[in-house]
Amino acid sequence: MALLHIAEPGMSTAPHQHRRAVGIDLGTTNSLVASVQSGTSAIITDATDHALLPSVVRYRVDGQIDVGQAALAHAHIDPANTIVSVKRFMGRGINDFQPSQRLPYRLVDAPGMVAIETCLGRKTPVEMSAEILKTLRRRAEAALGGELAGAVITVPAYFDDAQRQATRDAARLAGLHVLRLLNEPTAAAIAYGLDNSSAGIYAVYDLGGGTFDMSILRMQRGIFEVLSTSGDAALGGDDFDRRIGEWLIERAGINDLSPQNLRVLLSLARRIKETLSTQEAMRITLPFAGVSAAEFVLTQAQLWALTQDLVSKTLAPVHRALRDAELSIDDIDGVILVGGATRMPHVQRAVAEYFKQAPLTNLDPDQVVALGAAMQANKLAGNHHADDWLLLDVIPLSLGIETMGGLVEKIIPRNSTLPVARAQEFTTYKDGQTAMSMHVVQGERELVSHCRSLARFELRGIPPMAAGAAHIRVTFQVDADGLLSVAAREQSSGIESAVTVKPAYGLSDDDIARMLTDSQTHAGDDMVARALREQQVEAQRLLEATQAALDSDGDALLSKVERSEIATTMSLLKEDMHGADAQKLHQSLDALNRLTTEFAARRMNRGIQRALSGRHIAELGI
Amino acid sequence: MSVTITPRAAQRVQQFIAKRGKCAGLRLAVRTSGCSGMAYTLEFADTTQPEDLVFESNGVNVLIDKKSLVYLQGTELDFVREGLNEGFKFNNPNAKNHCGCGESFTV
Ligand SMILES: Nc1ncnc2c1ncn2[C@@H]1O[C@H](COP(=O)(O)OP(=O)(O)OP(=O)(O)O)[C@@H](O)[C@H]1O
Ligand SMILES: [Mg+2]
Numbered sequence: 185m186a187l188l189h190i191a192e193p194g195m196s197t198a199p200h201q202h203r204r205a206v207g208i209d210l211g212t213t214n215s216l217v218a219s220v221q222s223g224t225s226a227i228i229t230d231a232t233d234h235a236l237l238p239s240v241v242r243y244r245v246d247g248q249i250d251v252g253q254a255a256l257a258h259a260h261i262d263p264a265n266t267i268v269s270v271k272r273f274m275g276r277g278i279n280d281f282q283p284s285q286r287l288p289y290r291l292v293d294a295p296g297m298v299a300i301e302t303c304l305g306r307k308t309p310v311e312m313s314a315e316i317l318k319t320l321r322r323r324a325e326a327a328l329g330g331e332l333a334g335a336v337i338t339v340p341a342y343f344d345d346a347q348r349q350a351t352r353d354a355a356r357l358a359g360l361h362v363l364r365l366l367n368e369p370t371a372a373a374i375a376y377g378l379d380n381s382s383a384g385i386y387a388v389y390d391l392g393g394g395t396f397d398m399s400i401l402r403m404q405r406g407i408f409e410v411l412s413t414s415g416d417a418a419l420g421g422d423d424f425d426r427r428i429g430e431w432l433i434e435r436a437g438i439n440d441l442s443p444q445n446l447r448v449l450l451s452l453a454r455r456i457k458e459t460l461s462t463q464e465a466m467r468i469t470l471p472f473a474g475v476s477a478a479e480f481v482l483t484q485a486q487l488w489a490l491t492q493d494l495v496s497k498t499l500a501p502v503h504r505a506l507r508d509a510e511l512s513i514d515d516i517d518g519v520i521l522v523g524g525a526t527r528m529p530h531v532q533r534a535v536a537e538y539f540k541q542a543p544l545t546n547l548d549p550d551q552v553v554a555l556g557a558a559m560q561a562n563k564l565a566g567n568h569h570a571d572d573w574l575l576l577d578v579i580p581l582s583l584g585i586e587t588m589g590g591l592v593e594k595i596i597p598r599n600s601t602l603p604v605a606r607a608q609e610f611t612t613y614k615d616g617q618t619a620m621s622m623h624v625v626q627g628e629r630e631l632v633s634h635c636r637s638l639a640r641f642e643l644r645g646i647p648p649m650a651a652g653a654a655h656i657r658v659t660f661q662v663d664a665d666g667l668l669s670v671a672a673r674e675q676s677s678g679i680e681s682a683v684t685v686k687p688a689y690g691l692s693d694d695d696i697a698r699m700l701t702d703s704q705t706h707a708g709d710d711m712v713a714r715a716l717r718e719q720q721v722e723a724q725r726l727l728e729a730t731q732a733a734l735d736s737d738g739d740a741l742l743s744k745v746e747r748s749e750i751a752t753t754m755s756l757l758k759e760d761m762h763g764a765d766a767q768k769l770h771q772s773l774d775a776l777n778r779l780t781t782e783f784a785a786r787r788m789n790r791g792i793q794r795a796l797s798g799r800h801i802a803e804l805g806i
Numbered sequence: 807m808s809v810t811i812t813p814r815a816a817q818r819v820q821q822f823i824a825k826r827g828k829c830a831g832l833r834l835a836v837r838t839s840g841c842s843g844m845a846y847t848l849e850f851a852d853t854t855q856p857e858d859l860v861f862e863s864n865g866v867n868v869l870i871d872k873k874s875l876v877y878l879q880g881t882e883l884d885f886v887r888e889g890l891n892e893g894f895k896f897n898n899p900n901a902k903n904h905c906g907c908g909e910s911f912t913v
Contacts, residue, residue: 187886187893188848190822190832196847221893222822223850327892 187329190222203333205363205565206324207371207557210313210337210351212271213393213421214524215239216551217320218558219328225375225555225562228327235551237319241312242266243302251319260447263288265302269394270316273298273309274354275346288443297350310354317358334363336561338553341367341399341413344581344626345638345668352667363564369399370408371556372522376544378403384517385411387505389535389543391498392523392550394420398501400509400516412508414501421457421525424491428453428482431490432468437476445472460484461527488530495534502538519543524550583638583660583668586623588613589721590632591714595660598628607659613725615732616648620656624670624683630714643672643681716766723761723773727754730780733787741786753779808880809834809863809870815885815894816864823850823866830854831867834883835874846896848883 206219206228214236218227227235234253242255243265250258259266267289278293290301299308317337324332337360339351348365355362369388373379378386383404390397397415401408429449433441441449448471459466465483472478506512519539525531526549536542547555584594587610596606612620620643627635646654655675662668671682730750738747757772811819811832823829833851851869854860858869870878881898 187895188846189893190819191847191849193833193849193852196835196837196849222818223826224822 192223203565204324204328204330205333205558205561206320206328206335207366207554207559207561208317208320208335208337208360209368209371209551209554209557210271210316210339210354211239211392211553212269212395213239214550215316215320216554217324218551218554219324220558220562225558227551227554228324230323237316237323238268239270239316240266240268241270241315243304243307245303247304249304249315251315260444263443264290265304267300267302267307267312270309270312272394273300274313275344275348275350276309297346310350310357313351313354314357317355317360321358321360332360333565334361334561336364336366336371336557336564337362338366338368338371338557340395340397340415341369341410342397342415348667363561366557366560367399367410368397368522368553369401369413369520370410371553371560372520373401373403373408373556374559375547375552375556376518376520378518378520379408385511385515386518386520387502387516387539388520388522389498389502389526390415390522391525391531392420393525394418394422396420396498396501397522398498398505400505400511411511412505414505414508416497416501419494419497420523421454423494424457424525424528425450425453427491427494428456428487431482432470432480435477435480436470436472438472456482457487457528460487461529484529492530495531498531499534499538513539516541520552521545521549522552581626581636582628583624583626583662584635585610585658585670586625586632589717589724591717591721592625592627592630592632592635595658596662600662603661603663605659605661607657610656610658611652612646612649612654612656613651614728615651617651617654618646618648619644620646620672622658622670622672622681624660624668631717638668639670639683641670641672641681641683643674643679645677645679646674647677712766716764716769719766719769719773720761723757723769726773726776727757727761730754730776733780733783737787742783746783750776750779750783809861809868809875809878810882811863811866811868812882812884813864815883816866818885818894819866826850828852831860831869833869834878834881835871836877837874846898848894 204219206217207225209216209218216227216235216237218225220226229235230237230252237252238256240252240255240259242250242258242262244250255266256268259268274297276298277296278291278298281287281291281298292299292301292306294306294308297308297310299306300312321332321335335355337351337355339348343351351365352362368390372388372390373386378384378401381403384402386401386403388397388399388401390399395415395417396419397413399413400411402411403409429446429452432438432449432453452468452471456466456468460482463484465481468480468482470478470480506516516539519535519541521532521535521543526535526545532543532545582594582598583596584592585608587593593608593610595608596604600606610620621640622643623632623640624638625632625635626638629635643656646656657673657675659671659673660668661671669682671680673680731754734742734747734750742750753772753776757769757776760769760772763769819832823832830851830853833847833849835847835849837845837847854869855871857871857873859872859875860867860869862868877900878896878898879900881896881900884895884897886893886895
């Protein structure tokens with residue numbers, strides 16, 4: 185007999201029609217699944233009542249695949265085949281990982297995304313994440329009594345296109361219908377019911393196992409908007425574990441620790457850290473033989489002193505997020521804590537002191553994201569009233585297109601709310617140009633070479649026209665999941681070309697962070713570089729046009745003296761074009777422009793005469 | 807009134823209502839649909855309707871429309887856990903057959 189849940193008034197589904205929908209927090213350290221039943225969002229636990237599924241996958245020689253606790257238990261015995269923190273590999277290329285990171289895996293450079301060679305063959309991060317998702321799907325289906333209609337999966341707000349696409353692919357591979365990818369901080373805000381407030385600005389402070397994410401959200405007239413994001417991709421609860429580990433090593437006088445014992449020590453450190461969140465002191469016994477001391481007591485106060493700098497380190501990104509959103513602390517109506525590591529009292533205290541208000545903590549910080557995702561899934565699956573809130577997220581980095589001379593024309597600026605569509609017109613650069621290649625880039629800098637390349641495609645079959653006569657409308661569209669599609673259309677002929685950006689995977693958080701700081705520190709340089717590039721493009725264009733004009737009409741319309749004057753000025757301009765002095769280049773450009781004005785006028789007159797005598801002006805290339 | 811809510815179910819209903827906020831009570835009903843005739847519905851109620859019978863069982867305000875009551879006489883609403891699955895269950899002496907999945911029944 186199927187079990188029933190309480191529905192909202194008038195929302196009972198017909199038998200066999202209740203749409204089972206779940207929210208999934210696919211975390212770096214832990215993953216969870218939740219669903220709304222009887223109007224309440226709740227975590228779905230496994231058969232042994234565990235809510236958290238460690239995000240660990242182990243490939244076994246016997247062909248089995250372990251996920252979660254069973255895999256984690258073998259991390260120290262079989263490190264090469266036990267993959268932890270797979271989220272860090274999603275959508276990344278091999279070059280995003282420095283050899284100095286000393287990962288215990290055999291990384292291979294696969295097309296698009298890094299892969300790992302395991303005892304069961306080459307596995308991609310998408311496949312590994314799919315194993316985690318499959319485990320959660322099975323757990324949910326067992327608990328909800330049937331197949332799932334869909335899932336909302338959360339991703340960090342700063343995840344780029346490649347990372348989102350990889351997450352979506354993993355879900356598909358796990359047999360899940362993705363209702364939506366939802367930003368983690370937004371999910372947390374939904375869980376706190378902030379979507380029911382009329383308006384407000386909220387800070388979401390998320391300190392997880394390996395990463396720190398800071399986001400500022402605005403709720404207004406039923407709309408959620410991510411105003412800014414920042415963080416530290418290499419800061420989390422694990423760093424606190426390492427601190428405690430180092431303290432123990434020093435106290436116990438350990439000189440040399442095998443990788444296996446290091447794992448043991450770190451998991452002990454983690455237990456100590458978690459215990460000291462609610463206990464004032466803890467007695468510790470080291471499980472190693474031959475150490476100078478094996479019994480210690482660590483107090484809460486000692487732990488705090490040992491790790492206070494890690495806590496302080498989170499405040500710089502907090503500050504940055506506020507600055508990016510152009511807000512001050514007084515503007516913040518509420519602070520939400522997310523991530524298991526925010527259970528530590530000194531973290532909570534630091535956040536409270538910084539924001540001058542007590543953060544919201546009544547929901548479990550490591551469950552809050554999944555709870556919010558489930559609420560969103562419930563609505564998207566149609567199990568709820570129509571008075572839906574709308575969710576808006578932002579794109580983390582600007583999207584643009586390469587224009588002449590390697591410059592970036594931004595089409596959608598960073599932090600634009602999603603979904604978004606923007607169009608801009610471009611034109612041809614050369615006479616008779618019939619194709620135009622589009623290069624889609626992401627980043628804040630002015631030069632293409634400083635941004636990240638997302639995709640290239642071509643618009644062919646443009647009718648031959650004079651340079652600048654074609655109207656090519658390029659439309660960028662980013663959907664609610666943050667995925668980009670780009671279309672180009674030549675307006676007079678209607679020919680079109682489009683790509684959905686399935687980007688060459690590979691932008692790391694570090695890249696994002698670097699690109700953002702670069703764009704700020706290099707803003708001045710960039711302007712100079714841009715000015716120079718613009719002059720260079722202009723120079724190139726003028727030189728080509730002048731040469732073409734000389735070739736066709738030089739003999740007929742110019743005297744010998746005029747012609748040699750023009751030639752000299754052209755060669756001067758060519759020289760300056762390759763230099764770095766924008767000022768000088770500008771002068772040479774001006775000189776050639778002035779010198780050829782008269783020549784251009786003569787050509788124009790002749791062109792008009794010819795046109796009047798029945799020839800088409802476009803053929804003259806004026 | 808011969809429709810009852812077990813103490814265990816009542817406790818869960820009260821928890822859900824407390825989380826949801828304002829609520830006139832719990833609405834039990836029967837409607838025709840499904841593969842073998844009729845189906846139970848269980849909803850939060852924001853308002854009472856003129857055709858409703860309202861009564862209390864173990865501290866929960868229960869609303870049942872008169873038509874549904876015909877099929878629900880003697881029914882007990884329970885909250886049970888079956889494997890990993892938790893939820894409400896109607897123990898209805900009037901029901902003769904359930905369809906395979908148990909979501910609908912005939913009288
Ligand atoms: N009671 C506690 N006190 C202190 N730290 C805790 C406590 N409970 C969990 N943690 C820490 O929280 C971290 C895991 O947090 P969480 O599950 O939110 O991570 P995640 O979201 O998967 O990770 P990430 O931010 O890397 O994506 C671990 O470092 C764990 O030790
Ligand atoms: Mg997290």
